Amino acid sequence: VPCELIVNARHRKANPLSSDIEFEMENDYIKVDENFQTSTNGIYAIGDVNGKSHFAHIASAEGLFVVNRLNGVDEKLDLxxxxxxxxxxxxxxxxxxxxxxxxxxxxxxxxxxxxxxxxxxxxxxxxxxxxxxxxxxxxxxxxxxxxxxxxxxxxxxxxxxxxxxxxxxxxxxxxxxxxxxxxxxxxxxxxxxxxxxxxxx
The missing domain is CATH 3.30.390.30 (FAD/NAD-linked reductase, C-terminal dimerisation domain)
Structure with a gap:
């Protein structure tokens, strides 16, 4: 296909804000468990930063999942x-x-x-x-x-x-x-x- 420019955005990595809190990393992303909790208790990471997906609609679903869990809803999120x-x-x-x-x-x-x-x-x-x-x-x-x-x-x-x-x-x-x-x-x-x-x- 003729074109002038190809942009490859595949090789992303997490870019967390500088903080006194240190997160465990995995393959350049913030490591999370199945509930999106980081290695620091009480702090969750959703969206691109955890490396599970780069899609906005999945980040939104992860956010809703975390909010529901914090409100006592026990469910699984199958990506x-x-x-x-x-x-x-x-x-x-x-x-x-x-x-x-x-x-x-x-x-x-x-x-x-x-x-x-x-x-x-x-x-x-x-x-x-x-x-x-x-x-x-x-x-x-x-x-x-x-x-x-x-x-x-x-x-x-x-x-x-x-x-x-x-x-x-x-x-x-x-x-x-x-x-x-x-x-x-x-x-x-x-x-x-x-x-x-x-x-x-």
């Missing part, structure tokens, strides 16, 4: 169930595990895909480039990961986030009626593909 977005053209978004991660974990999984080129609204909007891929557990069908490439993938991935938070299966997705014509119908089609066969593929 694998938070979406990641890439604002390219078309956009890309993902949530949960990737295929390579599932292979490494030894999980018996199934892949179901549906192309945007078979979606009516995407065709009429000249936006047929892209697809949805659902990775599901092979025995019971629980959704383990979703990847989307589409013009509005960063909006569509939120539906996948809801499915994963509720530990939904591909059967649940297939039974969820989607309005027509919409690009988000690709979820239902990919659900059908996982259960049996997509209707419009």
């Amino acid at each position: 694998s169930k938070f979406p990641m977005n890439m604002y390219s053209q078309p956009e890309a978004a993902q949530i949960g595990h990737t295929e390579s991660q599932l292979k490494e974990m030894g999980v018996d999984y199934k892949i179901s895909e549906f192309p945007l080129s078979a979606n009516g609204k995407a065709i009429t909007e000249n936006a047929g480039e892209g697809f949805i891929r659902i990775l599901s557990e092979n025995k019971y069908g629980e959704v383990l990961g979703v990847q989307i490439i589409a013009n509005n993938a960063t909006d569509m991935i939120n539906e996948a986030a809801a499915y994963m938070q509720l530990e939904s299966t591909v059967y649940d997705i297939a039974k969820t009626v989607h309005t027509h014509p919409t690009i988000s119908e690709v979820f239902m089609e990919a659900g059908f593909e996982a259960v049996d066969h997509a209707i419009h593929k």
Whole structure:
């Protein structure tokens, strides 16, 4: 792709304000436990500074999690169930595990895909480039990961986030009626593909 400048912001590190308090560091980030507490009791670190994620929406979720814990709410925060977005053209978004991660974990999984080129609204909007891929557990069908490439993938991935938070299966997705014509119908089609066969593929 022709361009004039490439900016690589991958290699970040924490830059905590100078303080009399010393924090234990890990790989250039402030080390935290599963509740985001630092090595100093009563002090928590959320967002970029702990190295768990560089996404603002995940930092917000971490902050809400810490506030809830301080108010006596006992819960777990599973960062694998938070979406990641890439604002390219078309956009890309993902949530949960990737295929390579599932292979490494030894999980018996199934892949179901549906192309945007078979979606009516995407065709009429000249936006047929892209697809949805659902990775599901092979025995019971629980959704383990979703990847989307589409013009509005960063909006569509939120539906996948809801499915994963509720530990939904591909059967649940297939039974969820989607309005027509919409690009988000690709979820239902990919659900059908996982259960049996997509209707419009």
